[in-house]
Amino acid sequence: MKRLFRLDVLLIVVVSVVGSLAVTVGAETDNFAGLVDIGGGRKMYLKCRGTGSPTVLLVSGLRASADDWNILDKSKPTVFAEVGKFTHVCAWDRPGTPVGEKPSRSEPVQQPTTAKDAVADLHALLRAAGEAGPYVLAGHSYGGLIVRLYASTYPKDVSGLVLVDALSEGLQDAETPEQWTIQRKLIEGDVRESVAEYPALERIDVDRSFNQIRAAPPLRSIPLVVLSADRPWGPQVPSMIAAGKLSADIPPDFGYVTDAAQKKAQERLAKLVPNEKHITNTNSGHEIHKDQPQLVIDAIREVVEAVRSGRRQLTR
Secondary structure, eight states: OHHHHSOOHHHHHHTOOOOSSEEOOOTTOSSEEEEEEEETTEEEEEEEEOOOSSOEEEEOOTTOOGGGGSOSOTTSOOHHHHHTTTSOEEEEOOTTOOBTTBOOSSOOOOSSBOHHHHHHHHHHHHHHHTOOSOEEEEEETHHHHHHHHHHHHSGGGEEEEEEESOOOHHHHHTSOHHHHHHHHHHHHOOOHHHHHHOTTOOOBOHHHHHHHHHHSOOOOSOOEEEEOOOSOSGGGHHHHHHTTSSOTTSOTTHHHHHHHHHHHHHHHHTTSSTTOEEEOOOOOOSOHHHHSHHHHHHHHHHHHHHHHTTOSSOOO
């Protein structure tokens, strides 16, 4: 069962819960964790902590649950807990996002899905839970693509963004079609065995999701912090192939292709709005919220304080 529910290492290389009753939650709730009836016979898992405004929504990467924002290393702060000390914070489980070796706490949907599907689910969840906006959205990896699309789709509902080594269409745009074929394979991961045991496991249509963000309206001017990983994958790929962690048909130098394309993609994200803040010295791999959680906490705090003071742009 471990193989079924672990995050595929390929996703990390590239980009990247149980309430028994449906309930209604309000933004005044300090601590809550459980299922919320979003209509249409579906329930989704939500957990919230803290009080204050604006509400911060944490959106995890591919196949990662709300618990991804709580690391196990007790020597470091956890993003979810620390943000809950200075404002109201919530995280949710998309369908098909396992919790350890257990299935997702949210009810299953047909897979694969797209970023637009996730946006629709999140919007329905927030309305059903009574969580009042506008929100500050923080998204890691695939979650970064989702929060961008949410902010473009519901601009009045979003007051700030934090992108944590976010996946973006810029990655595809920075590569040749041949390179993208390999990259897409890495992003999606080889989950055939996992899906055979757990058909509801989250999978995404990356190309459709990228086309959805390309077709969306541009972001309005809001506080934005972009955090980018700075540990290169290029030198690591050959040994990962040798160890069987990556497929033998992956070119040994493909990590350098990924590094170059991701650098361009992250720089493009940092130009989405005027006077954003781009943090590139992170001393971190892809999972910045686990490697360097304080950086993410501080970025969220800075955006929250900008929203509270009425500023649309960050002070540089």
